[in-house]
Amino acid sequence: MDREPPQTLTRRGFLAGGCVAAPALAWVAPAAEPVPEAMPRAPTVSTVLMINGREHQLTLDARVTLLDALREHLGLTGTKKGCDRGQCGACTVLLDGRRVNSCLILAASLGGHAVTTIEGLGTTENLHPVQAAFLAHDGFQCGYCTPGQICSAVGALAELQAGDASAVTTDVRDPRAVAASALEIRERMSGNICRCGAYPFIVAAIEDVVAAGKPA
Amino acid sequence: MQVFEFSKARDVAHAVQLGAQPGAHYLGGGTNLLDLMKGGVERPRSVIDISELPLALVEPLPDGGLRLGALVRNSDAANHPLVRSRYPLLSQAFLAGASPQLRNMATVGGNLLQRTRCGYFTDLSFERCNKRLPGSGCAARDGNNRMHAILGASEACVATNPSDMSVALLALDAVVQVRRRNGARSIPIGHFHRLPGTTPERDTQLQPGELIVSVDLPPPGFAQHCCYLKVRDRASYAFALVSAAVALSLASDEVREARIVLGGVAHKPWRALEAENSLRGTRLAPEDIQAAARLATHDARALSDNAFKIPLAQQVVARALATAAGVT
Numbered sequence: 001m002d003r004e005p006p007q008t009l010t011r012r013g014f015l016a017g018g019c020v021a022a023p024a025l026a027w028v029a030p031a032a033e034p035v036p037e038a039m040p041r042a043p044t045v046s047t048v049l050m051i052n053g054r055e056h057q058l059t060l061d062a063r064v065t066l067l068d069a070l071r072e073h074l075g076l077t078g079t080k081k082g083c084d085r086g087q088c089g090a091c092t093v094l095l096d097g098r099r100v101n102s103c104l105i106l107a108a109s110l111g112g113h114a115v116t117t118i119e120g121l122g123t124t125e126n127l128h129p130v131q132a133a134f135l136a137h138d139g140f141q142c143g144y145c146t147p148g149q150i151c152s153a154v155g156a157l158a159e160l161q162a163g164d165a166s167a168v169t170t171d172v173r174d175p176r177a178v179a180a181s182a183l184e185i186r187e188r189m190s191g192n193i194c195r196c197g198a199y200p201f202i203v204a205a206i207e208d209v210v211a212a213g214k215p216a
Numbered sequence: 217m218q219v220f221e222f223s224k225a226r227d228v229a230h231a232v233q234l235g236a237q238p239g240a241h242y243l244g245g246g247t248n249l250l251d252l253m254k255g256g257v258e259r260p261r262s263v264i265d266i267s268e269l270p271l272a273l274v275e276p277l278p279d280g281g282l283r284l285g286a287l288v289r290n291s292d293a294a295n296h297p298l299v300r301s302r303y304p305l306l307s308q309a310f311l312a313g314a315s316p317q318l319r320n321m322a323t324v325g326g327n328l329l330q331r332t333r334c335g336y337f338t339d340l341s342f343e344r345c346n347k348r349l350p351g352s353g354c355a356a357r358d359g360n361n362r363m364h365a366i367l368g369a370s371e372a373c374v375a376t377n378p379s380d381m382s383v384a385l386l387a388l389d390a391v392v393q394v395r396r397r398n399g400a401r402s403i404p405i406g407h408f409h410r411l412p413g414t415t416p417e418r419d420t421q422l423q424p425g426e427l428i429v430s431v432d433l434p435p436p437g438f439a440q441h442c443c444y445l446k447v448r449d450r451a452s453y454a455f456a457l458v459s460a461a462v463a464l465s466l467a468s469d470e471v472r473e474a475r476i477v478l479g480g481v482a483h484k485p486w487r488a489l490e491a492e493n494s495l496r497g498t499r500l501a502p503e504d505i506q507a508a509a510r511l512a513t514h515d516a517r518a519l520s521d522n523a524f525k526i527p528l529a530q531q532v533v534a535r536a537l538a539t540a541a542g543v544t
Binding site: 041042043045062063065084085086089092095098099100101103104105106108109152155156159162163164165166167169171172173175186187188190191 | 263
């Protein structure tokens with residue numbers, strides 16, 4: 001597969017540059033907002049996060065979620081914030097290898113657990129099989145839900161490999177009843193919303209990975 | 217989110233000591249609590265992280281039953297070999313709830329305590345909600361109440377309990393084991409959740425500071441004849457309009473015992489005892505099933521938007537009974 005060389009102008013770099021230019025446009029900005037009332041001082045907590053195999057010592061407001069710790073404190077912006085309420089799946093990461101919504105986990109409660117984000121799954125030169133399958137099948141349009149979809153698919157494949165049942169498994173009593181059918185994949189990916197509606201290609205990409213028998 | 221003190225419990229004794237402080241809230245998986253804290257519905261003064269306590273085991277009990285630790289994740293409970301083989305009804309109910317990501321975090325104890333998804337409760341911009349602001353009124357009674365209760369509701373509250381797990385637990389006669397400072401107690405699941413009455417702010421019989429440590433399942437798992445059937449607005453990842461947990465004990469095709477519990481219809485999982493009793497001794501002929509289905513909604517009363525739930529509940533019970541009996 002031909003791929004374009006890594007771009008030197010990234011979206012994030014462009015946006016950051018845009019922020020620097022913002023003062024020039026200050027004349028259109030509305031009047032300064034009123035100063036908020038003094039809040040009680042937020043307790044901070046120290047925690048050690050193991051992200052993509054690297055240890056990070058952080059002191060955070062106790063209210064900071066894993067999602068915000070990744071994006072705002074560690075610069076790992078691959079994980080996306082969609083609804084921030086556990087409904088859309090855009091923030092899906094792997095916690096000790098299992099897919100979870102990072103928006104509903106306090107970073108402070110995570111000490112000692114290993115987190116894998118989209119940045120830890122593959123590299124531009126060496127894509128994870130699920131990343132490669134999403135590219136091959138166009139499993140996205142705008143791409144915002146894609147990191148969550150891919151992390152979720154990696155988790156789903158591991159669950160299938162372990163023989164975990166789902167709501168569409170015909171007989172949960174039978175450990176052999178679990179098959180990686182399109183129906184099973186759709187049910188297992190229902191925690192990830194795609195506003196562009198790339199679902200058929202996402203299912204096809206995951207089916208491809210199953211068929212190739214590649215490691216999840 | 218309101219500021220809170222954060223502490224980690226070292227052991228159960230430490231947890232119940234910290235949990236006895238006013239305004240304290242235990243944090244297990246956090247999937248419901250953090251959501252409600254972000255919305256300002258829950259405003260704990262202190263959050264006690266219990267997620268590292270050794271309460272995540274599934275263990276056989278001496279009487280042939282099974283103990284699910286309060287911190288067993290929903291996905292682990294659903295897929296434990298002993299749950300799948302001996303209590304498939306419970307496995308099905310777990311798998312019908314939420315999304316895989318949420319099931320990987322949500323705990324058994326937290327599932328028991330999850331709060332209603334009534335939109336007037338979860339959204340602070342609505343002024344009237346007796347559950348959130350006792351005495352303020354109920355906006356759902358004369359508002360959008362399509363998802364709301366048809367059984368056991370009160371003037372004060374028409375909210376429904378959102379749990380799938382709890383519906384199956386009631387059909388299986390589970391017992392909730394609770395610890396508090398200076399003691400412990402067992403609460404049969406049928407007494408754990410409350411009807412709203414005049415105090416809808418209380419979902420359960422749990423007292424402040426009490427900590428759920430396990431859910432115990434008695435031996436009869438109804439593994440041969442059971443069905444959890446959930447009807448919702450989309451195929452997956454949605455709360456129930458109506459669900460039913462049905463379990464049958466059959467002897468030469470005759471019903472010895474039946475369990476019928478409805479979900480999505482009341483402030484607590486709703487056991488249809490009259491319907492259960494009507495089936496004893498029958499061979500589940502179509503007319504027996506229809507009679508039981510009608511009895512299950514005997515006391516139902518519709519609100520302005522949810523009259524459809526009454527015939528829907530009857531059809532869900534009928535189909536779940538037929539599926540459980542294997543006569544589809």
